[in-house]
Amino acid sequence: MRIQLSLSLILLLALCSPLLGNAAGDETQVFTISGKVFDSEGNPADSTSIRVDSMASVWSSDGTYSVSGISEGQHTIRAYFMNNGHTVAYRQIYVSQNIELDWHATKNWITLHAVNESGEDLDNGLAPTLELLDTGESASTNNGRAEFGPLPIGSYYTIKANIGGGESEAQYVRMKLQEGSLTETHINDFKLHQNHNSRYGYIVDQLGNPIQNVQVSTDNKSSMTNSDGFYQIENLAVGSVYNITVQQANVDIIPSFNETITFGEGWLNLTSNVELIFPDNVxxxxxxxxxxxxxxxxxxxxxxxxxxxxxxxxxxxxxxxxxxxxxxxxxxxxxxxxxxxxxxxxxxxxxxxxxxxMVLPESSSSDLWSTGMSWDYEVTHTPLSMYGTHNITITTLGQEIIADAFERQREVYLTRVYDEHHSEGEKSYKWYDADTLLPVRTYWVDAPSESSYFQEGTFGWNFTSQGSQANPLSGLENQELHFNRTNIIGVPGHPNGYDDTYNSVVITENVNVTTPAGSFSTTHISITDDTDGVVSWEFWYNTTVRNYVKITDRLPGSHSDSVSYLLTDFEVPTQPQFIIDEYLMSNKDYDVKWGTFQGAVSYELFENNVSIYSGTETTFVRTNQVDGTYAYRLVAKLPSGHSMESEEYVLSLVHIVQPPQFNPVESNMTEGEDVMLSWGAVENAIWYSVTLQNDNGDTQTIYNGSEPNFKIEDIEQGRNRLRVNVGTSEGKISEWSPSVFIMVEETESDSAFGEIQAYLPGFGFGIVIIAILLIITNYRRLSDESR
Known part of the structure; x- marks a missing residue:
């Protein structure tokens, strides 16, 4: 019996062992990438996100990280340094075991993959010798792969590779190390093919200036020059001859040429004699x-x-x-x-x-803020601004839904910020969260007459209480705040600003505060940074004002150490409000706009005390207005029969006539041909004037009339520049239009006649000689006959 049981167990194990073996073999082995993250100074980095392929991001807040569950093979891994300049680094990595990988802000790796002519990894027998010439480092391959780094981003590096040959069979790669991006994950990754080499160099103009966006191509390979004029074409077969084209915007700027590929350094610097003219600024x-x-x-x-x-x-x-x-x-x-x-x-x-x-939706009567509400603040910067104290007014324009810094959709109030120190045309807007009344977005643009600078900020205020969403205005205690801000500074050479903090929130009710606008009972909100213990913000909120009456911001994201706001005045509209942005207009067609007034059944609009509109709309279009000053009043009519009247809004109009625009015209013609010029008609035009400037720079008026077209005859040879302006019945004269150029070439008959004309004096002299000889011959013949 025991013998039969033992045989049965052996038989059962024999039958099950293949199944058990297959089950074990089906398990996919996974690995872990871990390490440290450092800032550019070598200190542990703050909040940093590490991500492998499309796996979930792993966040590091203490300078260490670990990503597990990675399968064997080639992967893309990136590090995003949120609090250290918002820099990023993408690189390729081959995983076949657990890997330790340390990241440094502003640095990245060069990764290499050596293969034979069949595309197989090179390790055994023909394992390449790799050298980074700029540092003298060398590297060996594993699974055909090697790397150098981390190295400073933005620098150029040259790699020398010997694959199964001697010094004379070395191939080279030169590159500018870059951050990489979601669309350029392989930007610093190079495949080295056996018996291939690269061609690289700089393309410059005749003055030695680098030429950007030039495409260097051969066969199915191409490279576009960067801002330094640098390009590189990789993996060209040694011994082959390639035809290389050099083009900018599909125009050859260097004649195509043949290049024979050899081992050794691949420098191929090029100089272009062609200057392409691009459009002027718009x-x-x-x-x-x-x-x-x-x-x-x-x-x-x-x-x-x-x-x-x-x-x-x-x-x-x-x-x-x-x-x-x-x-x-x-x-x-x-x-x-x-x-x-x-x-x-x-x-x-x-x-x-x-x-x-910004396109505004209709506002609701239940909103905390409504169109036209405004608050005046006295703003003080530390250190003090060059202007001293700023007096600003924040006026509500409407509502919309936008994404905050955490990509959460937030309902916000759009406001216009007026600063007494703003230049004409300088504008500032802020979007405030409809729940917390804290800024979600800011946008500032300088006056066009001053500069093209701008600044755009995006904020995230994630308040929570015991893991659930919270609002600091609700009075709920024991709240936490995750704050994030990105400031894009549109000023050349100015770095952008970034902040990401975790904070504790303390809320105290019934705190009395006195400001220039009066004394208020407030809800005091104090927000303290969990890392350094600094009270980053303090807000004092009053329900009557429907806003904060005092703010102290110790993390302003600007050149200031802190900024304080004190309420000096406020207005919850008890009358209709105009929402026109401009007080000085240059366009005789414009809109008069006003905000929805709660409870109004209709509106009546007056211009210089004359009624021009009655109805339910909140916009009235004025067209073809003459220069002058216009005073507007708005009356909101209520169901009770009562009416509320707005303050007077005064607008000054000085119309600027835009120059006519030429219609397309043939840019090349032959001398003696006529050309019909035409341009877009301008309203109320009484004359148009066309000038022509020839090759010598001489300018003359060739047309002055009322029609928007003109036939030009007998234009001189060479390059002729044409411009047009207009005068209107209002006494306005426009600037000159953009130029149109016409190149006039001589006719073939003129050219032939010129060649014949050069020989006419010789022909004339010959005819005279022949005539004299004929006279002498005839005279002798007559003399002989008379004898």
Whole structure:
């Protein structure tokens, strides 16, 4: 019996062992990448995110990290230093075991993969010798892969590789180390093919200046020059001859040539004798503004050498034509960012500053803030601003929904910020969270007459209590705050600003505060940084004011150490409010706008004490207005029969006539041909004037008349520059239009006649001699006959 049981167990184990073996073999082995993260000074980095491929991010707050569950093979790993300059580094990594990898802000790796001509890894027998010439380091391969680093980002490096050959069979790679991005994860990763080499160098113009965006191509390989004019084409077969083309905007700037690939350094520096003319700068003339959900004409001014304009809205092309304007018809409320490019055959020139248009939704009577509400503050910076104390006014324009710094959709109030020290045309907007009344977004743009500088900030205020969302205005105690801010500084050479902190929140009710606006009973909110114990913010909120009457900000994200706000006045509207941005207009067509007044059944609008509108709309369009001063009053009519009247709003109009725009015209013609010039008609025009400037720089007026077209006859040979301006019945004269150039070449008959004309004196002299000889011959013949 025991023998039978033993045989049965053996048989059962024999049958099960293959199944057990297969089950074990099916388990995928996984590995861990761990290490430390350092800032640029070598100290443990603050909040840093490590991510492998599309796996969940792992956050490090103590300078260490660990990512587990990584399968064997090639992966992309990146580090994002949120609190250390918001820098990022992407690199490739081959995982076949647990790996320790330390990251340093502003540094990255060069990664290499050596393969034979069949694409197989090179390790055994033909294992390459790799050397980083700039540091003298050498590296060996594992699974055909090697790396150098971490190294400072932004520097150039040269790698020398010997694959199964001697010194004479070395191949080279040169590169500029970069951060990498989500779309350029392999930017610092190079595959080295046996018996191949690279060609690299700089492309410059005749003066030695680097030329950017030049495409160097051969077969199916190409490289685009960077801002230094550097390019590199890799993995060209040694011994082969390649035809290399060098183009900018699809135009050859260097004649194509043949290049034989050899081992050794791959320098191939090139100089172009061709100068491509790109369009002059283009910029928006329409300024940043908030509008109701209605059409808006967006205008811009271009320059010479422009064929057309390309307008983008939130990154999408919406207009591609020659006219310098576009009618924007918003479909939904929200913020829209427009960018513009001037385009010709050689390429494009983009405006340095975008245009922000904010489309406002209808406000609700239940909102805490309503259109027209405003608060005045006395703002003091430490150290003191060059202007001393600033007096600002924050006025509510409307509402919208936007994403905060944590990508949470937040309902916000859009406000306009007026500073007494702002220049004309300088504008500032802030978006305040509808629940906490704390800023979610800021936007400032300098006056166009001063600069093209701008600043844009995005905030995240994540209040929680015992793990649930909370509001500091609710009075709920024991709250925490995760704060994040990104400041984009649109000033050349100025770094952007970033903050990410974890904080404790203390809320105290019934705290009395006195400001220039009066004494108030407030809710006091104190926010303390958990890391350094500094009280970063203090807010004092009053329910009557519906806002904070005092703010102390010790983390302002600017050049100040702290900023304090003291309420000096406030207004919860008890009368209708105009919401026009401008007090000085240059366009004779404009909108008069006002905010929705709670309870109103209709409105009546007066212009210079004359009623011009009665109805329920909140916008009235004025067209073809003459220069002058206009005083507006608005009356809101209530169901009870009572009415509320606004304060008077005074607007000054000085209309600026835009120059006519030439219609497309043939740019080359032959001498003696006529050309018909035409341009867009201007309203109320009484004359147009066209000037012509020839090759010698001489300028003359060739047309002065009332028609928007003119035929030019007998234009001189050479390059002729044409411009047009206009005068109107209002006594206005525009600036000169962008130029049109016409090249006039001589006719072939003129050229042939010129060649014949050079020989005419010789022909004439010959004819005279022949005539004299004929006379003498005839005279002798007659003499002989008379004898």
């Amino acid at each position: 910029s928006f003339t329409t300024q940043v503004q908030a509008i109701q959900q209605e059409p808006l004409t967006i205008e811009w001014a271009g320059g010479d050498f422009t064929d057309r304009f390309a307008l983008y809205m939130n990154g999408m092309l919406v207009y591609n034509h020659t006219d310098p304007y576009y009618t924007f018809i918003p479909q939904t409320a929200g913020s829209y960012e427009f960018t513009i490019e001037a385009v010709n055959l050689n390429g494009s020139t983009a405006s340095s500053q975008p245009l922000l248009i």
